[in-house]
Amino acid sequence: MASKNLFLLAGDGIGPEAMAEVKKLIKAMNDKLGSGFATDDGLVGGCAYDAHGAAISDADMAKAMAADAVLFGAVGGPKWDKVPYEVRPEAGLLRLRKDMELFANLRPAICYPALAASSSLKQDVVEGLDILIVRELTGGVYFGEPKQIIDLGNGQKRGIDTQVYDTFEIERISGVAFELARTRKNHVTSMEKRNVMKSGVLWNEVVTQTHKARYADVKLDHMLADAGGMQLVRWPKQFDVIVTDNLFGDMLSDIAAMLTGSIGMLPSASLGAPDAKTKKRKALYEPVHGSAPDIAGKGIANPIAMIASFAMCLRYSFGMVAEADKLEAAIAAVLDDGLRTKDIFSDGMKEVGTVEMGDAIIAKF
Amino acid sequence: MASKNLFLLAGDGIGPEAMAEVKKLIKAMNDKLGSGFATDDGLVGGCAYDAHGAAISDADMAKAMAADAVLFGAVGGPKWDKVPYEVRPEAGLLRLRKDMELFANLRPAICYPALAASSSLKQDVVEGLDILIVRELTGGVYFGEPKQIIDLGNGQKRGIDTQVYDTFEIERISGVAFELARTRKNHVTSMEKRNVMKSGVLWNEVVTQTHKARYADVKLDHMLADAGGMQLVRWPKQFDVIVTDNLFGDMLSDIAAMLTGSIGMLPSASLGAPDAKTKKRKALYEPVHGSAPDIAGKGIANPIAMIASFAMCLRYSFGMVAEADKLEAAIAAVLDDGLRTKDIFSDGMKEVGTVEMGDAIIAKF
Numbered sequence: 033m034a035s036k037n038l039f040l041l042a043g044d045g046i047g048p049e050a051m052a053e054v055k056k057l058i059k060a061m062n063d064k065l066g067s068g069f070a071t072d073d074g075l076v077g078g079c080a081y082d083a084h085g086a087a088i089s090d091a092d093m094a095k096a097m098a099a100d101a102v103l104f105g106a107v108g109g110p111k112w113d114k115v116p117y118e119v120r121p122e123a124g125l126l127r128l129r130k131d132m133e134l135f136a137n138l139r140p141a142i143c144y145p146a147l148a149a150s151s152s153l154k155q156d157v158v159e160g161l162d163i164l165i166v167r168e169l170t171g172g173v174y175f176g177e178p179k180q181i182i183d184l185g186n187g188q189k190r191g192i193d194t195q196v197y198d199t200f201e202i203e204r205i206s207g208v209a210f211e212l213a214r215t216r217k218n219h220v221t222s223m224e225k226r227n228v229m230k231s232g233v234l235w236n237e238v239v240t241q242t243h244k245a246r247y248a249d250v251k252l253d254h255m256l257a258d259a260g261g262m263q264l265v266r267w268p269k270q271f272d273v274i275v276t277d278n279l280f281g282d283m284l285s286d287i288a289a290m291l292t293g294s295i296g297m298l299p300s301a302s303l304g305a306p307d308a309k310t311k312k313r314k315a316l317y318e319p320v321h322g323s324a325p326d327i328a329g330k331g332i333a334n335p336i337a338m339i340a341s342f343a344m345c346l347r348y349s350f351g352m353v354a355e356a357d358k359l360e361a362a363i364a365a366v367l368d369d370g371l372r373t374k375d376i377f378s379d380g381m382k383e384v385g386t387v388e389m390g391d392a393i394i395a396k397f
Numbered sequence: 398m399a400s401k402n403l404f405l406l407a408g409d410g411i412g413p414e415a416m417a418e419v420k421k422l423i424k425a426m427n428d429k430l431g432s433g434f435a436t437d438d439g440l441v442g443g444c445a446y447d448a449h450g451a452a453i454s455d456a457d458m459a460k461a462m463a464a465d466a467v468l469f470g471a472v473g474g475p476k477w478d479k480v481p482y483e484v485r486p487e488a489g490l491l492r493l494r495k496d497m498e499l500f501a502n503l504r505p506a507i508c509y510p511a512l513a514a515s516s517s518l519k520q521d522v523v524e525g526l527d528i529l530i531v532r533e534l535t536g537g538v539y540f541g542e543p544k545q546i547i548d549l550g551n552g553q554k555r556g557i558d559t560q561v562y563d564t565f566e567i568e569r570i571s572g573v574a575f576e577l578a579r580t581r582k583n584h585v586t587s588m589e590k591r592n593v594m595k596s597g598v599l600w601n602e603v604v605t606q607t608h609k610a611r612y613a614d615v616k617l618d619h620m621l622a623d624a625g626g627m628q629l630v631r632w633p634k635q636f637d638v639i640v641t642d643n644l645f646g647d648m649l650s651d652i653a654a655m656l657t658g659s660i661g662m663l664p665s666a667s668l669g670a671p672d673a674k675t676k677k678r679k680a681l682y683e684p685v686h687g688s689a690p691d692i693a694g695k696g697i698a699n700p701i702a703m704i705a706s707f708a709m710c711l712r713y714s715f716g717m718v719a720e721a722d723k724l725e726a727a728i729a730a731v732l733d734d735g736l737r738t739k740d741i742f743s744d745g746m747k748e749v750g751t752v753e754m755g756d757a758i759i760a761k762f
C-alpha cells in the first residue's frame with residue numbers, strides 16, 4: 033500500500049467528539065503497529081459555513097478528492113437552520129458524494145447480541161440480524177434537474193424535484209449489491225415503486241438484466257419499496273442484501289438501523305468506482321447517526337458508529353481485513369463487558385462517556 | 398341525507414371476498430335499520446383489464462364520480478404483472494384518486510388491544526397506539542410530469558419522474574391535518590426532506606404559514622421523513638397526526654400499519670374538497686392491505702379492514718357517527734371474544750374464515 037492518507041471531516045455536533053476517539057485509535061495503530069496513517073483535518077457543514085460561508089471549501093474538497101479515504105463525522109444543527117439552501121450543512125456532504133462520485137453507499141444493519149434487548153422490536157425478531165443495505169448515492173431525486181421553487185404569482189409557488197436514473201447507474205449499483213451478496217448469504221432484494229414510477233420500471237428492468245447476464249447464481253427478489261418497508265418491520269431476517277435508490281435507501285436504511293436498537297452504533301461506507309489504473313476506489317466513511325446537537329459537547333456521545341466506520345475503512349480502502357475484524361470484535365467485546373454510553377444504557381450495565389468507551393475499545397484492540 | 402349511493406369496486410384477489418362481507422352488512426342495515434343504501438358494482442384493476450382492456454372503464458369512472466361514496470377492495474396480482482404500464486391494475490386506483498380529486502388520504506394506525514401481542518414490536522411500544530397519517534394523494538411524484546423512459550441509444554435508457562407540489566396543494570392537505578388534530582390530541586407532525594428536496598422546502602414553509610395563519614392552537618412539529626420513519630419504529634406513541642406527501646405517505650403509512658400488528662385490519666379514507674354548494678366531499682374507502690393473491694379464493698382473508706373502511710364511510714360521507722362507533726366497537730368486541738382469521742391467529746384463539754368473521758361482526762352490530 034503506497035499511501036494511507038486519511039482526510040478527516042469531523043463536522044458539527046457530536047462529530048468532533050466521535051472523531052477524537054478515532055484519532056486516538058489511529059495514533060495507537062501508528063505507534064504500536066506501524067500502520068503508517070497520515071491524517072489531515074478539514075471543515076464541513078455548519079462549522080465550514082461559519083468559517084468561510086460554504087458547507088465545504090474548494091480547498092477541502094480538493095483534499096478529499098486526493099485522499100485515500102475520507103472519514104466524515106456529522107453535519108447540521110439548529111444554529112444553521114436558517115442559512116440559505118445552497119450553503120446549508122448538508123450541502124457539504126452532498127457535494128462530497130457527488131464530486132467524489134461515491135455512488136455506492138453500504139449500510140450494514142447488524143444487531144449486536146448485547147443490544148438485542150434494547151430494540152423496540154421483539155428480541156427474536158432482531159437477534160442475530162445482519163442485513164446490508166446498498167443504496168445508490170449519486171443519482172435520483174437528490175441530484176436530478178430541474179430542482180427549484182418557482183414563483184407562480186398570486187401567492188402560489190411550485191416546488192419541483194426530479195428523479196432521474198440512467199441504465200448505467202442502476203447497472204453499477206446492482207453490480208455492487210450482487211458482488212457483496214456473494215460474500216454473504218447470496219441473496220439480493222431490489223426495492224422500487226415500479227407500479228407508480230417510471231424510474232422504478234427501469235430500475236426493475238436493469239436489475240433483472242444485470243442479474244441474468246452476470247449474477248444468475250445469486251438469488252434475486254423484487255419488492256415494492258412500501259411493502260419492503262413493512263417487511264423490514266415484520267421480519268427483517270428475511271433479507272440479506274437490499275439494493276435500492278437514493279431516496280428509498282435513505283428511508284429504508286434509517287428504519288433498518290433503528291430496528292437493531294443500535295442506531296448510535298452503525299457505520300456506513302460510500303464508495304466510488306475503482307480507478308482504471310490504480311484500482312483504488314474513492315471512499316468516504318460516516319456513521320449513520322446525525323449530529324445530535326442536543327448532546328454535543330457533553331462527552332456522552334456514543335463513538336462506536338464512528339469507530340465502526342473506521343473499521344469499514346480499514347476493510348474496504350486498505351484491505352486490512354484482519355485489523356477490521358479485530359476492531360469489530362473489540363467493539364463487541366466491550367459491549368459484552370457491559371460498557372454502555374447513555375443512548376444504549378440499560379439496567380445492570382456500566383454507563384461510560386465517549387472517551388471511556390473509546391479507550392476501552394482501543395484497549396481491547 | 399338525500400341519497401346514499403354506494404359504488405362498489407371490489408377489484409382483484411381477496412377484494413371480492415372482503416367486499417362480500419360489507420355487502421351483507423349493508424343489507425342488514427337496510428333491512429333492520431332502514432338505512433336506505435343503494436349499491437352498484439363495477440370493475441377495477443386486473444379484472445377490469447380482462448373485461449375491457451383498461452384498469453377502469455370510462456363508464457365505471459362516471460359511476461364513481463356520481464356516487465356518494467366509493468368502496469374499493471384491492472387490485473393487482475401476478476396474472477397482470479406483464480400488462481402494459483398504462484393499463485396495469487394500479488392505474489385504475491390512481492385514476493380514481495386523480496379524477497375524483499381525492500387529495501386527502503386518511504390512514505389511521507391503531508393497535509387493537511386484543512392484537513398488541515401480535516406486533517413484531519414490543520407490546521409496551523404499540524399498546525394503545527392511535528396515530529392518524531394524513532397523506533397527500535393527488536400530487537407529488539405520483540402524477541408530476543415528465544414521467545417517462547427515454548431511449549438514449551447505445552443500450553442506455555433514462556427513467557424520469559417528477560415531484561411537483563404547489564402552495565395550494567400543501568395548504569389544503571395541511572388544513573385537513575390540523576382540523577383532524579383538533580378532534581384528537583391537537584398535535585401535528587409534518588414530514589418532508591427539506592434538506593434535500595425543494596418541494597420539501599416549500600412543504601415546510603407552507604405548513605408553517607398555514608399553522609400560523611389559521612391553526613396556531615394546534616401543536617406543530619417538523620421532522621425529516623427519514624428521521625420520522627425511525628421515530629415511528631422507536632416510539633410511535635409520540636405522534637398524533639402525521640401529515641406528509643404522497644410518496645413519503647405511502648412508505649410511512651405502511652410502516653405505521655405494520656407496527657400495529659394489524660395490517661389486515663386497517664382502513665383508509667380518501668377525500669376530496671367539499672363541494673361549494675352541497676358541501677359533500679367525493680370519497681373513496683379502501684383497506685390498507687393489498688390483494689393478497691396467494692390466499693385469494695380460499696375463504697380465509699381477513700374482512701376487518703374492509704369493514705372498518707365502511708365504518709369510516711359511515712362517519713365521513715354520511716355523518717352516521719353513532720353507527721360508525723358501533724361498528725368499530727363490534728370489531729373490537731369480536732376480537733375480544735377471541736375470534737381470529739388466519740393472518741392474526743395466535744395460540745388459544747378461535748380461528749375463523751372470512752364469512753364467519755363477517756357474520757360475527759354483523760351479529761354484534
Ligand SMILES: CC(C)[C@H](C(=O)O)[C@@H](O)C(=O)O
Pocket residue numbers: 122125126282592593623
Ligand atoms: C444529511 C442528509 C442529506 C443525508 C441524506 O438524506 O442522504 C442523511 O439523511 C443520510 O442518510 O446520509
Ligand SMILES: CC(C)[C@H](C(=O)O)[C@@H](O)C(=O)O
Pocket residue numbers: 227228258487490491647
Ligand atoms: C397500489 C399502489 C399504487 C398504492 C400507492 O402506491 O399509493 C398503494 O401502495 C397504496 O398505498 O395505496
